Amino acid sequence: PYAPPHPPQTPIFASPGRRPGQRVLQEIRRYQSSTRLLLRPAPFARLDHHRMCLSPVVFPTLGDFGDPSSGFGRQAAEAFIVRLLEDAYLCTLHARRVTLFPKDVQLARRLRGLKGGGI
DSSP states (O other), X not given: OOOOOOOOOOOOOOXXXXXXXXXXXXXXXXXXXXXXXXXXXXXXXXXXXXHHHHHHHHOTTOOOOOTHHHHHHHHXXXXXXXXXXXXXXHHHHHTTOSSOOHHHHHHHHHHHTOOSSOO
């Protein structure tokens, strides 16, 4: 019993494409390095329009803030959402998971003392 020699096998290399997760990491780096706001201005413009329509009746002393105020609202809303999702992801890591669940966001809201409807 002599076994014939096997032909030499060529090493199998992975395709020259990206490894799993590389695209996600690239997107994260892109968003972290950018300074532009990610929330669209149209919903905030509608909110400002609605607020200005109500302001003479409900808020008589509220002046017209003009265009720059919508930028402040967008910036504040985005900062709030980013901080909330950061806290929620810490809850996810504490539970030894990597997937963010709605219950993590609810727990983060509860720990912050935020009342109201769930996200």
